[in-house]
Amino acid sequence: INLIRISASLTMAHILSAVSGSDVDVVPITRALISVSDKTDIVELCTYLHSKNVELLSTGGTAKKLRDASLPCIDVSDYTGSPECLDGRVKTLHPKVHGGLLGVRGNPQHEKDMEANGIGKIDMTVLNLYPFEATVAKGAAFEQCIENIDIGGPSMLRSTAKNHAFTTIVTSPDQYDEVKACMEKNGGTTLGLRKRFAARAYSLSASYDAAIASWFTKELGEESPVVTRVYKPEFALKYGCNPHQKPAGISSLLNTKLPFTVLNGTPGYINLLDAANAWLLVKELREATGLAAASSFKHVSPAGAAVAVPLTDVECRAYEVTPDAAAKLTPSALAYLRARNADPMCSFGDFAAVSDVVDEDTALILKKEVSDGIVAPGFTPEALAILKSKKGGKFIVLEAKADFVPDSVEYREVYGMTFSQKRNDIVITKEHMTQKVVTKGGVDALTEGAIRDMIVASICVKYTQSNSVGFAKDGMMVGVGAGQQSRVDCVKLAGRKVTTWYLRQHPKVLGLAFKQGSKRQDRVNARVRYIEGDFTDEERVRWEAQFETVPEPLSQDEKDEFMKKASGVTISSDAFFPFRDSIDHASKVGVSFVAQPGGSVQDPQVTSCCDDYGMVMSMTSVRLFHH
Numbered sequence: 001i002n003l004i005r006i007s008a009s010l011t012m013a014h015i016l017s018a019v020s021g022s023d024v025d026v027v028p029i030t031r032a033l034i035s036v037s038d039k040t041d042i043v044e045l046c047t048y049l050h051s052k053n054v055e056l057l058s059t060g061g062t063a064k065k066l067r068d069a070s071l072p073c074i075d076v077s078d079y080t081g082s083p084e085c086l087d088g089r090v091k092t093l094h095p096k097v098h099g100g101l102l103g104v105r106g107n108p109q110h111e112k113d114m115e116a117n118g119i120g121k122i123d124m125t126v127l128n129l130y131p132f133e134a135t136v137a138k139g140a141a142f143e144q145c146i147e148n149i150d151i152g153g154p155s156m157l158r159s160t161a162k163n164h165a166f167t168t169i170v171t172s173p174d175q176y177d178e179v180k181a182c183m184e185k186n187g188g189t190t191l192g193l194r195k196r197f198a199a200r201a202y203s204l205s206a207s208y209d210a211a212i213a214s215w216f217t218k219e220l221g222e223e224s225p226v227v228t229r230v231y232k233p234e235f236a237l238k239y240g241c242n243p244h245q246k247p248a249g250i251s252s253l254l255n256t257k258l259p260f261t262v263l264n265g266t267p268g269y270i271n272l273l274d275a276a277n278a279w280l281l282v283k284e285l286r287e288a289t290g291l292a293a294a295s296s297f298k299h300v301s302p303a304g305a306a307v308a309v310p311l312t313d314v315e316c317r318a319y320e321v322t323p324d325a326a327a328k329l330t331p332s333a334l335a336y337l338r339a340r341n342a343d344p345m346c347s348f349g350d351f352a353a354v355s356d357v358v359d360e361d362t363a364l365i366l367k368k369e370v371s372d373g374i375v376a377p378g379f380t381p382e383a384l385a386i387l388k389s390k391k392g393g394k395f396i397v398l399e400a401k402a403d404f405v406p407d408s409v410e411y412r413e414v415y416g417m418t419f420s421q422k423r424n425d426i427v428i429t430k431e432h433m434t435q436k437v438v439t440k441g442g443v444d445a446l447t448e449g450a451i452r453d454m455i456v457a458s459i460c461v462k463y464t465q466s467n468s469v470g471f472a473k474d475g476m477m478v479g480v481g482a483g484q485q486s487r488v489d490c491v492k493l494a495g496r497k498v499t500t501w502y503l504r505q506h507p508k509v510l511g512l513a514f515k516q517g518s519k520r521q522d523r524v525n526a527r528v529r530y531i532e533g534d535f536t537d538e539e540r541v542r543w544e545a546q547f548e549t550v551p552e553p554l555s556q557d558e559k560d561e562f563m564k565k566a567s568g569v570t571i572s573s574d575a576f577f578p579f580r581d582s583i584d585h586a587s588k589v590g591v592s593f594v595a596q597p598g599g600s601v602q603d604p605q606v607t608s609c610c611d612d613y614g615m616v617m618s619m620t621s622v623r624l625f626h627h
Contacts, residue, residue, distance in 0.1 A: 019104050019107060019110070024105070024106075024165075024166070025190055025191045026186045026187060026188040026190055026191075027105075027123060027166055027168070027188045027189055027194070028123070028187060028188040029049065029054050029124050029168070029183060029189065030053075030054060030055065030123055031054065031055045031057065031100075031120065031121060031122050031124075032049055032054050032055070032056055032057070032122070032123065032124040032125070033057045033058070033076070033097065033101075033122050033124070033125045033127075033156065034046060034056055034057065034062055034066070034073070034126045034127075035058060035059045035060075035062050035076075035126070035127045035152075035156070036062050036126060036127055036128050037128055037129065037131055038131075038173065039061075039062065039065055041176055042062065042065065042173070043066065043069045043071070044176070045126065045176045045180070046066055046069075046071050046073075047071060048180050049124075050071055050072070052183065054124075055074065056071065056072065056073040056074065057073065057074050057075075057076050057079050058074070058075065059075065059076050059077075059084070060084075063075055076097065079096060079097075080097060081096075082094055093151070093152055095117060095119060096117075096118070096119050096120070097122070098155070098156070098159050099113075099114060099117065099119035100114075100119050100120055100121055100122035101122050101125065101159040101160050101163055101167055102159050102162065102163050103119065103121060103163070103166075104163065104165070104166065105121070105165075105166045121166075122160075122167065123166070123167055124167065124168040124169075124189070125156050125157070125159075125160040125167065125168070125169050125170065127153050127156060127157060127169075127170075127171060128171055128172065129150040129154065129204070131148065132145065132148045132149055132150065132208065132211060132212060132215075133211050135148040136211075136215055145215065149212055150208070154205050154208065154209075157169055157171065157204070158201075158202075158205060160198075160201070161197075161198035161201040161202055161205075164191075164195055164197070164198035165191065167194070168193070168194050168197060169194075169197050169198055170197060171197070171200060171201050171204050172200075175200075178193070179193075203232075203254060204254060206228050206230055207228060207229070207230035207254050209228070210227065210229075210230075214227065227420075229253065229411060230253070230254040231251035231252065231253060231254065232251055232252050232253070232254050233250075233251045234249070234250050234251055234258055235249065236248070236249045237249050237250060237267075237269050238266070238268060239268075239269065240269045241269055241270060245269075248269055250272065253407070257401065257404070258401075259276070259404040259406070260272075260275065260279075260375060260398040260399060260401065261399045261401065262396070262398060263379070263384065263388075263397040263398065263399050264384075264387065264388045264393070264395060264396065264397040265373060265391075265393075265394050265395055265396035265397060266394070266396070267373065267396045267398065270299065270300070271351055271372055271373055271396055273300045274297040274298070274299075274300060274350075274351035275297075275351055275353065275373070275375040275398055277297060277300055277301075277302075277463045278295045278297040278302070278351055278352070278353030278463075279353045279375045279400050280463060281293075281295045281302060281305055281353065281459060281460065281462070281463040282295050282305070282353045282354060282355040283355060283400075284427070284428065284459050284462075285305065285307055285355065285455075285456060286355035286356070287427070288428055288429060288430075288455050288459060289307050289452055289455060289475075291307035291308045291309070291331065291335070291475070292307065292308040292330075292331035292332045292334070292335045292355055292356045293305070293306065293307045293308075293335050293354070293355040294306055294332065294335035294336035294338070294339040294340075294352065294353065294354045294355070295339050295352070295353045296336075296339045296340050296342070296347040296350040297350055297351045297352075297353070298346055298347065298349070298350050298351070300465060301463075301464045301465045301468075301480065301482040301483065302460055302463060302464055302477065302480055303342065303343045303346035303347040303350060303480065304339040304341070304342025304343055304346075304347055304476065304477050304480070305339050305342070305456065305459075305476070306335050306336075306338030306339040306456070306475055306476035307335055307452070307456060307475040307476070308331035308332070308334040308335040308338075308475070309334070309338070309474050309475030309476070310326070310334070311323075311326045311334070311337075311338075312474075314505045314510075315341075317505075317510050318341070318504045318505045318509075318510065319337060319341045320520070321337065328361075329361055330359050330361045331356065332354050332355075332357070332358060332359055332361070332362045332376075333359065333361035333364075335354065335355070336352060336354055336362055336365055336366070338475065338476040339352075339476065339477070340352075340365070340369060341476075342476055342477045342478055342479070342497075342501065343479070343480070343500075343501070344521075344524045345524060345528050347369075347371075348370050348521055348524075349370055349371065349372055350369075350371050350372065351371070351372050351373050351374070351396075352366060352373070352374040352375075353374065353375045353376065354374065354375075354376040355376075355377070356376070356377065357376065357377060357378040357380060358374065358376045358378070358379045358380065358383045358384075358387075359382075359383055360382040360383050360386065362383065363382070363383035363387050364386065366386075366387065366390070367386055367387075368520060369520075371390075371395070372391075372396060373395060373396025373397065373398065374387065374395075374396070374397060375398040375399075375400055376398075376399065377399070377400050377402055379397065384397065407423070408422060408423055408425070409421065409422055409423065410422075424626070426462075426622055426624075428455055428458050428459050428620075428622070429455070430451055430455065432455075432458070432595075432618070432620040432621075432622060433446065433451050433454040433455065433458075433595060433618045433620065434446065434451065434618070435618075435620075436598070436618060436621065437616060437617070437619075438598075438603075438618075438619055439607060439610045439615060439616050439617045445616040446593070446616055446618070449474070449475075450568075450570060450592070450593045450616065452475060453472040453474070453475065453570035453593065454472075454570050454572060454595040454618060456475060456476070456477065456570075457471065457472040457477065457570050457571065457572035458470075458572040458595050458620065458624065460472070460477050460480065460572070461572050461573065461574040461624055461626075462574070462624040462626060463626060464480060464483075464574070465482045465483040465626060465627065466482075466483070466574050466575070466625040466626050466627055467483070467484050467574065467575065467625075468480070468481060468482045468483070468490055468573075468574045469487070469490045469491050469571055469572065469573045469574070469582075470494060470571070470572050471495070471497075471569050471570065471571050471586075471589065471591070472569070472570045472571075472572070473570065474568075478497070478498050478501040478502075479494035479496070479497035479498035479589075480494055480497065481493035481494030481495075487573065487575070487577060487578060487582055488579070488581045488582045490573075490582075491571070491582045491585050491586055492585055495585055495586065495588065495589045498566075498569065498589040498590070499531075499559075499563060500531055500532075502562070502563060502566050502590070503531045503554070503559060503562060503563070504527055504528075504531070506531075506554065506558070506559075506562050508552070508558070509527055509530060509531065512526070512530065512547065512551055513547055513548045513549060513551075514526070514546055514548070515546060515548055518546055522546065523546075526543060526546050529543055530543075530551065531554060531559070533553060533554060563588070563589070566589055567590045567592055568590065569586075569589060569590040569591045569592060569593075570591070570592070570593040570595065571591050571593070571595070572594075572595040572596065573595070573596040573597075574597075574623065574624040574625055574626065575596075575597060575623050575624070575625060576596055576597050576598055576599050576600040576602075576603070576606075576623075577596055577600065577602070577606045578600050578602055579602055579605070580602070580605050580606055582606075583606060583609040583610055583613065584609065587613045587615075591613075591615060592614070592615055592616065593615065593616050593618075594610055594615050594616070594617035594618070595617075595618050595620055596617070596618075596619060597619065597620055597622055597623045597624070598620070598621060599619075599623075603619070
């Protein structure tokens with residue numbers, strides 16, 4: 001303990017005092033050091049600096065780039081009087097460079113030392129670092145990765161950032177316009193800008209060193225002692241999940257882009273959570289089935305999801321589209337029409353996702369629905385114009401970046417704990433549905449349509465809050481049960497939605513005669529309440545007022561008789577069925593096919609139950625919990 005105290009006191013004794021100097025806000029730029037690996041827009045920036053009579057110092061390839069653009073620059077080796085050496089490992093590690101960056105303006109001793117050693121002031125450093133992470137990502141050899149560890153760059157970065165009271169550190173092309181605007185307005189850089197740029201520089205340095213440390217320890221087969229993730233704020237949000245949760249915002253990992261571009265509207269916290277999950281769902285459906293896909297999300301779970309499968313005439317009536325119009329729908333429009341009609345009451349105010357470029361047909365369907373926004377890989381000009389006019393111009397339009405690749409490990413902070421896990425990048429395929437069919441008849445009992453629906457339902461539950469099950473038929477979800485503690489409750493919840501979906505096609509429901517001018521969502525809600533039938537006296541009065549003539553009730557016997565025709569439905573579960581009760585209940589809503597991971601001690605009992613009902617069950621061996 002005494003030794004620890006002595007060590008602590010010695011450490012405290014070495015804390016340095018602040019060095020005083022001039023108290024200035026705007027610092028004119030007279031000399032800048034330019035050394036960049038990413039040469040995006042560097043000629044334009046240096047052209048501007050040259051026009052302001054800024055002397056340019058540079059190195060290697062950057063100097064050549066500037067001279068090729070007819071910009072005068074001085075090689076750092078000429079400026080310092082020391083040539084580059086050791087295969088370029090030593091270029092800028094010199095007192096004339098770091099003294100020029102670290103010298104405190106207005107400090108008598110610093111000014112005297114600089115004059116005695118022939119050190120001139122350097123007011124700005126423009127740099128970015130050797131592409132170490134890109135080198136590692138390309139699979140380069142250990143020695144090549146080592147050579148791409150920048151030494152001079154981080155040293156100049158830290159020197160310039162430390163002396164931000166007088167020097168400006170610029171580390172990214174996205175800062176160039178702000179530098180020029182600040183200089184143009186003020187005749188130099190302001191202290192506020194220099195502080196912000198210094199903070200970002202230190203974040204870059206931390207991220208860079210963390211990447212090197214993580215890679216190096218991994219190469220040694222050891223766990224990294226520190227994980228550093230540096231975020232760049234992209235835009236503020238109005239609030240988080242609730243209005244009192246302020247501030248809120250969206251950030252990107254430093255040196256990476258966000259996966260979406262905002263084309264219209266102002267997305268909120270939950271909108272973006274919906275968008276991320278909805279987009280991944282449809283992207284994977286597209287890859288797995290080869291069909292255009294769409295989803296309809298609410299509160300980070302799908303209300304519906306579907307692929308482009310033609311509608312039956314009865315479905316056309318239930319979804320309020322004529323057979324002729326349905327036959328002309330594009331695949332994207334057809335997929336969203338199906339996704340929206342899985343559970344149109346829950347889809348009210350949804351966030352939509354489409355796997356393909358959104359065309360005019362799809363936009364026109366969205367136009368008549370109450371929806372917050374959409375994410376897709378692109379939009380035709382006609383579709384974008386329609387969507388931008390929706391909700392008084394506030395409809396959110398996000399364009400997904402096709403080339404975005406997320407990190408393989410994802411992190412989440414909760415109550416002072418940082419969780420990390422490998423991203424759930426399992427790809428659900430036909431093989432998962434056919435490799436282990438455990439019921440009578442084996443794999444031969446599976447139809448292509450059943451395999452498709454198993455894939456659709458399984459990918460859907462992959463992006464549904466657990467516990468979850470999902471029912472699918474004809475390429476669309478017809479019931480999703482999300483976030484229940486009991487699996488059988490998931491089945492009952494989703495099963496009730498399946499029953500409602502089926503009964504929306506009952507002749508008495510299709511024949512409801514609404515008054516002229518009734519709103520689409522009011523008709524949707526009225527049909528569901530007609531099927532449910534459990535009105536209060538006050539509610540019944542208001543419900544009956546929507547019709548030309550008061551409809552006769554849909555009796556329980558009529559419902560039961562109609563549901564006897566239900567068949568060909570698929571159920572998928574995100575984890576194993578622990579008891580046969582879930583299968584018993586699923587049999588009531590026409591389930592013929594089952595997909596589940598398996599792995600329970602009750603698997604034999606559940607398999608026997610499926611055989612009792614003539615169901616075909618595949619065990620995928622893949623659990624899909626999602627939280």
